[in-house]
Amino acid sequence: MTTIGALLDRYALEVIPAKAAASQESNRYAFKQLRPAFGEMPLTPFPPKLVYKYVDKRSAKIAAxxxxxxxxxxxTKAVEWGLIDRHPFKGEVRLKGEKSRSRYVEDWEVEEAMxxxxxxxxxxVRAIQAYIVIKLMTGISQGDLLRLQPKRDFRADGIHVLRHKTKNSSGKATIYEWTPELQQAVDIALAARPVDIxxxxxxxxxxxxxxxxxxGKPEGWKSMWARFMGRVxxxxxxxxxxTEHDLRAKVASxxxxxxxxxxxLSHVDDRITRRVYRRKPERVTPLNRPxxxxSNDTGGSE
Incomplete structure (x- = not known):
């Protein structure tokens, strides 16, 4: 394997199918943009400046x-597969990213929505209100919360969730232990279902x-959420x-x-948690100094 195009072919064959449906779609779209720019290039050398040039030429910066x-x-996979010795631009490129959303949902706003x-x-309405309460207790992502099946995921020790994004990897399940409040919210959600079985x-x-x-998209839920927020x-x-994402951020905050x-939030590490989801100002206690x-004031003028 000598070209980036060949690397993308292997990535499409071995990596993309293991991703969630929405990620597969976005990855394939990305490949349509990447192939004309890099497909014929050899894997090495790959000067980091090529990344800057690529982004500069694109009008859609966030997509780039x-x-x-x-x-x-x-x-990264090329290094893992033994095709190259090191990643050519990891840690070498600093792109100006879009600003993370900073909306923090206050407790009184949730109370108003209820x-x-x-x-x-x-x-x-009752289903979304129960969804909000469960979300604020657990932080379970939208995709995983809407995929919950009581007979499969509700067990004696809690709600078992294996993040959909990690089902094809070595991700571990998260068990959200039962509390009276969580059980009550789940009972309300069950009672709100239009079909009991x-x-x-x-x-x-x-x-x-x-x-x-x-x-991988929540068809119907988006429009239902929009109508609910209109009433709120x-x-x-x-x-x-x-948004639903703002509620997840409130949990982290x-x-x-x-x-x-x-x-x-079932994140593998805390970097994304800290950068995107912790939206409250960080509080620090000043150092105690003697x-x-x-203390040397003699009473005279300066």
């Missing part, structure tokens, strides 16, 4: 950054799950929309330690 991330991972009155006992904790009117496994803004004191935040202002 995602594409570079895919290319970088392909080079005031939206459902039109019926079963249905979208559906296998999913959250289901459509026909009893199907919300995730389309071919695309119209009927409560909340003035700014918040409210956790007493970074390690607990990482564990709740010095006192004016």
């Amino acid at each position: 950054h995602r594409e570079v991330e895919v290319l970088s991972h392909a080079f 005031k939206v009155k459902p039109m019926r006992k079963r249905g979208s 559906a296998p999913w904790l959250f289901c459509t009117r026909t009893g199907d799950g919300y995730i389309n496994e071919e695309t 803004l119209a009927e409560t004191a909340v003035k700014e929309r918040f 409210d956790a007493d330690t970074l390690e607990r935040a990482r564990a709740l 010095f006192r202002v004016g």
Whole structure:
């Protein structure tokens, strides 16, 4: 194997199929952009300046950054596969990334969202309210929360979740232990289902799950969430929309330690937890020093 194009071919064959559907789609789109620029180039040498030139030429900077991330991972796999000795630009390139979202959802905003009155006992409002409460207790990602199946995932010691993103790797399951509050929220979610015998904790009117496994997208849930947030803004004191991702960030921000935040969100390490999800200002206690202002004051003028 001598070209980047050949490396991308192997990556597409061996790595992409193990990813979630949405990631597969975005990776294949990235390849369509990367191949014309790099496909005919040899694996080495690969000067880091080529990455800067690639991003500079693209008008869609955020998309270009995602594409570079895919290319970088392909080079990481090239090292693993013994094709090259070292990654040519890892740690050598510093791209100006887009700003991380900083929206922090206050407790009172959640309380206001809980005031939206459902039109019926079963249905979208009650389901979304239960979803929000479960989310704020556990931090489970949208994809994993919408894939929960009580008969499979609810056990005596808690809710067992193996992140969908890591099912094809060595990722370990996270067990969210039962508490009275979590059990109550789950019971409300079960009672809100339009179809009692559906296998999913959250289901459509026909009893199907919300995730389309071919695309990895939560079909139907997005529009239902948008309608709910419209009512929140119209009927409560909340003035700014918040997203499902903002709620996940609230979990990480409210956790007493970074390690607990990482564990709740089931991240492999705490870098993404700290950079993207911990949105509260960091609080620090000043050092205790023996010095006192004016301790040598003699009473004279300066």
